[in-house]
Amino acid sequence: MADSLDLSNRDPNNLNDHIKVCFEDVLGEPEGAHAIDCVWKLSYTCFNCWLGLCYKISTLLCGICIAAEWGCAFAEIAFYHVWFITPSLKYCELNCAVCIKLMKTCTQCCCEPCCEAFGAWKSVKANFEKQSESMADLNNRDPNSLNDHIKVQFEDVLAEPEGARSIDCVWKLAFTCFNCWMNLCYKLSTLLCGICIAAEWGCQFAEVAFYHIWFITPMLRMFEINCSVLRKVCATCTGCCIEPCCESCGRIFKSFEK
DSSP, rough: OOGGOOOOOOOOOOTTTGGGGOOHHOOOTTTOOOOOOOHHHHHHHHHHHHHHHHHHHHIIIIHHHHHHHHHHHHHHHHHHHHIIIIHHHHHHHHHHHHHHHHHHHHHHTTTHHHHHHOOOOOOOOOOOOOOOOOOOOSSSSSSOTTTTGGGHHHHHOOOOOOOOOOOOOHHHHHHHHHHHHHOOOOOOOOIIIHHHHHHHHHHHHHHHHHIIIIHHHHHHHHHHHHHHHHHHHHHHHHHHHTTTHHHHHHHHHHHHHH
8 A cells, every 4th residue: 555655746736835945945145144155054954954853753753643643534524424414415405406396387487478478588497317226336336426525535635845754664654544544444434333324314315205206296296287377377468468569569670670
């Protein structure tokens, strides 16, 4: 696992570009205020040596533990997003679809006849077709990209810019600890709770599907049929009252063109 780690470029996603610190970024002598050359050279050497040494000691003492801690934290985030937040958002989306369909029916009933009479409006129809697979794909467990926003790798969390490098073995071990603890914590969480949570969400969505199929959709259909009568009346009234005026105006403007 650690063999695939790039030890040369430790910040491929430019996470810590803002803390790239060089000697020239901290100390500078303007014209007329120059130290002795050997003092300036020694200052440059001391700055870089102590920067590298202090950073390496800090990462040697704390880096591996911190990487493991971040692995556990992001595993917890991934667990809650995969098993709670994303299904909750999907649950809310299904219930909101009823309101969307109801508003669409009312809009078509009241507004569409007038807009059709003037020829300036076209109805926009949305399709809510959901496809489900009978068997789970063990290779691709997110075919609809529900949780792309929580794809977390070591490079997305920890990165060392130029001038702040830990010891190679510490960086490799931090990489290994982060991935191991993240995978271990997530697998333990799903082992302890995943099956029960999946069963609970199955029951929730089964209940939603039952009410939608046997109650909500038939009631919306009944409402739509009753509204179609009102729509026809509105269309007839609009055709009687407004269309002749529009035709007359059209003929008047056509005569002006001649």
